[in-house]
Amino acid sequence: MVRTAFDLGITHFDLANNYGHPYNGSAEENFGRILDNGLRIYRDELCISTKAGYEMWDGPYGAKHGSRKYLIASLDQSLRRMKLDYVDIFYHHVFDKDTPMEETALALDQIVRQGKALYVGISNYNRSQTAHMQSLLRELKTPFIVNQPSYSMLNRWVEDDGLDAYCKNNGLGMAVFSPLYQGFLTDRYLHGIPKDSRIGKGNSWVADQLDETMLNRLRSLNIIAEKRGQSLSQMAIAWLLHNPAVTTVLIGASKPSQIENNAGALQNLSFTEEELTAIRTLIE
Numbered sequence: 001m002v003r004t005a006f007d008l009g010i011t012h013f014d015l016a017n018n019y020g021h022p023y024n025g026s027a028e029e030n031f032g033r034i035l036d037n038g039l040r041i042y043r044d045e046l047c048i049s050t051k052a053g054y055e056m057w058d059g060p061y062g063a064k065h066g067s068r069k070y071l072i073a074s075l076d077q078s079l080r081r082m083k084l085d086y087v088d089i090f091y092h093h094v095f096d097k098d099t100p101m102e103e104t105a106l107a108l109d110q111i112v113r114q115g116k117a118l119y120v121g122i123s124n125y126n127r128s129q130t131a132h133m134q135s136l137l138r139e140l141k142t143p144f145i146v147n148q149p150s151y152s153m154l155n156r157w158v159e160d161d162g163l164d165a166y167c168k169n170n171g172l173g174m175a176v177f178s179p180l181y182q183g184f185l186t187d188r189y190l191h192g193i194p195k196d197s198r199i200g201k202g203n204s205w206v207a208d209q210l211d212e213t214m215l216n217r218l219r220s221l222n223i224i225a226e227k228r229g230q231s232l233s234q235m236a237i238a239w240l241l242h243n244p245a246v247t248t249v250l251i252g253a254s255k256p257s258q259i260e261n262n263a264g265a266l267q268n269l270s271f272t273e274e275e276l277t278a279i280r281t282l283i284e
Contacts, residue, residue: 010259092123180233224278
């Protein structure tokens with residue numbers, strides 16, 4: 001899947017310290033193996049990001065927070081797992097009300113000055129939290145460039161919160177995750193629930209939302225996508241990229257064909273006013 005993405009021109013690979021199964025860190029270890037298996041020679045053409053903020057290891061310093069000790073120790077571990085000298089972007093993964101934001105900002109600044117990351121970002125921060133962090137990092141002259149929130153046609157909290165407008169107006173990118181809303185915005189559920197899907201396996205927290213009203217909404221969106229010559233997932237990704245605040249869309253996949261399909265969204269990124277109105281009617 002990584003090689004398929006790279007061959008399609010996708011150069012941004014997003015990880016986190018606690019990603020992976022059966023244990024935290026296994027995703028970074030696997031990515032390190034993939035780099036060793038022919039991709040590492042292209043390191044300077046890759047944008048590799050990782051994050052820390054959620055529970056990572058047992059004990060008081062590996063729990064969910066934004067302390068200097070946790071963030072710096074965690075990134076050191078991530079770099080060892082991937083066998084890298086630095087990452088391109090290092091994120092604080094989630095806002096921590098129990099750690100002064102000044103401490104988190106100073107840790108992110110130190111990480112850049114140590115050469116362990118080229119840029120820093122935040123994830124799961126709302127508009128006011130983002131503004132505060134940007135103010136702190138601007139004073140430190142830290143290269144703070146991106147917020148990574150959840151965002152999709154079916155999850156538009158960044159619009160209600162004003163985060164997308166803030167980012168657009170203040171020079172920050174948004175790297176959005178869960179663009180297909182746990183697979184809802186694909187063709188997988190248009191005719192029922194497949195046994196091998198996330199919901200079929202009982203692995204999705206949004207399973208109870210897949211009622212007849214939602215299915216009718218998805219089918220109507222799919223009709224619009226078909227008229228555009230796209231799959232539902234392609235239109236959902238194109239719709240996100242239509243928002244000028246969105247820099248990049250983070251897709252998840254379980255097979256190469258899904259990556260190929262999603263990348264096809266780039267073939268039609270424009271929307272007519274009629275299409276936007278029809279979509280807005282369905283998702284509001």
